[in-house]
Amino acid sequence: MSSQFSLLGQRRFLPFFSTQFLGAFNDNVFKTALITMVSFKAISFAGFDGKQLATILPGLFILPYFLFSATAGQLADKFEKGRMIRAIKLLEIAIMALAAWGFIANMLWMLVLALFMMGVHSTLFGPVKYSYLPQHLGEHELVGGNGVVEMGTFVAILLGEIVGAAIVSVTDSGLPVAALVMLTAASGWGTSLGIPASPPAAADLRIGWNPVTETLRTIGFAHKTRAVWMSLLGISWFWFYGATLLAQFPNFAKESLGGGEVIFILLLAVFSVGIGFGSLLCEKLSRGHVEIGLVPFAAIGLTVFGIDLYWAIPATPLAPGASLTQFLQYGAHWRMLADIALIGISGGLYIVPLYAMVQTRSEKTHQSRIMAANNILNSAFMVASAVLSLMMFKFGLSIPQVFLATALLNAVVALYIYTLLPEFLMRFVVWLAVSLIYRIHSQGSERLPRQGAALLLGDAVRPSDTLVILACSPRPVRFVMTEASLRNPLLGFVLRQNGVILVPEGESLDGALTLERIREAIAEDAVVAVFSGDPKVLPGALTALPADIRRIDTTLRTSRRKGLFQAARITFAETA
Incomplete structure (x- = not known):
């Protein structure tokens, strides 16, 4: 793993890594502070209670991915990426100023608007993020580089969620969150100044502004290569799976486990550390190249540990407001945490090879637009996750039952993808046989x-x-x-x-x-x-x-x- 960490000492990687790390941290400080506020402080908005808002707000954040990704992909292919990243970071400062005002003035509608705008910011950054790496890393470095980026992303998510939830849980003042998101946005712009130039992939591209036609065209680019298309579907499915878990963690901690914000933070920490570890493990298991044989192996883990998570959840929650010490005294809780960690590790092993495969097999002149197609699919799957979760709640399913249904559905989706593209299954057989014998x-x-x-x-x-x-x-x-x-x-x-x-x-x-x-x-x-x-x-x-x-x-x-x-x-x- 040392070789992948050596990238952090190089200018072609460190400023970019730092910028995306701070952006992911800021996103999650803001989102988690807002979701924790509505989940634990009995806040309602526009007729929705806290449980419903906790499901809807993440969907609102990713909605811009669906609406504006096609335009973002064109911009990333047409313009120099370093300059574009710096412009996106200036936009983040403006959005965080709006959010800071909302926290200080306790104006929920303003925070909801800022959440949507941060979704726009992330939509613009996504295609640049994943098309930057193939321009500055050799193919033998892509798995390791993607692993470090995914590890950094989920560590940033973890820290952002912990800090965001912790601040809201210890104070009713919006000033600390407001100050932190403004400082982080400014720091992200500062680190972006060191990002080296990346020649535009399609400088002569004529931007199409119609979101409907450009979205269809972008999806068409991605659909041309079967392996790329199946990889994109696989990535998007994982975000469906992960979004289902993460959106329910606040109320799962509160209703199913009898805990408060501390238990919620523990669940986030275990899941995020698991994904980070799985992402780093990819380079070790891939033998220096893109190894998609890890994907079926990881998909098995997502289903097996998801099913076991359902059986590990105690039938009776602790008394409301249980402490962390009380929570950890029960052996069933340790089994549940192990399942969440293993789901995270499986997730890291699942997505890193898929991202690297998309980067290596997509046309260089369309790479940003391919990653924009990934964002469109991700947004569609994550919105579907929110809608399906709401439907299951309407039919009376509990949160643990929603987790079980998602794990079982994962097996169906995996079989469907591997039937359409047997290369995944073939590489899995090769990887497993060689790992066990040689x-x-x-x-x-x-x-x-x-x-x-x-x-x-x-x-x-x-x-x-x-x-x-x-x-x-x-x-x-x-x-x-x-x-x-x-x-x-x-x-x-x-x-x-x-x-x-x-x-x-x-x-x-x-x-x-x-x-x-x-x-x-x-x-x-x-x-x-x-x-x-x-x-x-x-x-x-x-x-x-x-x-x-x-x-x-x-x-x-x-x-x-x-x-x-x-x-x-x-x-x-x-x-x-």
């Missing part, structure tokens, strides 16, 4: 091309050893193999999903039909792996293939199993 020492994996055709060449390997090569490759690898090599159902599934090139029965690797299939794969910019035990076969066969194709000698050596794992050493060396 300890890999890889050298030269950076030579594997991120795009374009390539040939991996080497001596014959066992069919099961192809998993090691797949685990080290950031892209699918099309192996040239016989039908007999696919007899193992699991291995056959993996290789077929990668587009295995079958050698016709009775033909060798240098046969005419096999070479024709290899040429077709190369024409499609695929990575093709040809491993032969006969040193006379490959040279003759390769003369029939284009001479300008990148050729990478691949050497794989596996040792006998010692203890639990088998050692595998793999080297990639590009040939002239």
Whole structure:
């Protein structure tokens, strides 16, 4: 994990990280102070009670994502990102001035307006945030960089929620919150001054201001690449899941657990720390590239621990206003906290690979607009979360039952996504099998091309050893193999999903039909792996293939199993 933290010492990353950290902190100080105020101080507004307001207000914050993301994505692609971030931070100062006035004057309508405007601010910042990283980080740094950003975001959320809730719980004066949000907004603008320039991706882009047509067009950009679209849906689904939990935590702490603000803060802390830890863990588990095999693994965790959370919640809450010490005396509460932490860890493992996949597989000239599409989908899913939660409450479900329904629904959504894009499931099988069987020492994996055709060449390997090569490759690898090599159902599934090139029965690797299939794969910019035990076969066969194709000698050596794992050493060396 040390390599990803080294980014914090570099100008291309630290000012940007600090700016987004302060922005996330400020958002959540303000939001949590407002939600805590309406949840615990018996405040009503426009006919809604505190429980309903706690559900509606987060939806109001994310509504601008749905309305204005398409325009924000165009602006982020057209203009230099450093300058745009500084302009957004000046807008934040103005909005926080409005919020400060609302807190000091105790004017709820003004705070609600400021909450909506902070949603506008975050809508503008989102596409810049995620399209900035691919411009300043190498592909091998993206998983680690995204992990640090997500960790920082959720630590900022945690601190903001704790501080916002704590201030409201200890004083009825709005002055402390007002002063803090103004100071933080000004600090965010200060750190943004150090963000380096980022050349615009589409300087000639003509901005379309019609929100309906541009939203549809932006969604269309995202839909062009199936893997990107499925990744965006996966990210948005997690925000549905997370929004459902977070929106109910205040009343869950109060009604289901019998606690007050301190218990609410504890729930937030455990969940946020879990996501931060899971985000950092991604680089360790990804072997230096974008590993989407972590996503199904994490989805299992979201369902399993979500179901166990329901069963862990005590049937009878503590006496109203129970202290933290009283709360922690019950073993059932520790199990519940463990479930919340594991849901958070699963969430971090879930979203970081998906963000990195979107960044690496989307067109560079449309990257901000793709991230804007992500914001549109996120907003739609989070509004749907608020609406569905309200509907379940209307039908008499309790908060724990809402948590259970969300965990079960997660399993359905995950199966749907993996049915439409089996690559996720295939990478999960590869990642899990390799993690359980091998300890890999890889050298030269950076030579594997991120795009374009390539040939991996080497001596014959066992069919099961192809998993090691797949685990080290950031892209699918099309192996040239016989039908007999696919007899193992699991291995056959993996290789077929990668587009295995079958050698016709009775033909060798240098046969005419096999070479024709290899040429077709190369024409499609695929990575093709040809491993032969006969040193006379490959040279003759390769003369029939284009001479300008990148050729990478691949050497794989596996040792006998010692203890639990088998050692595998793999080297990639590009040939002239």
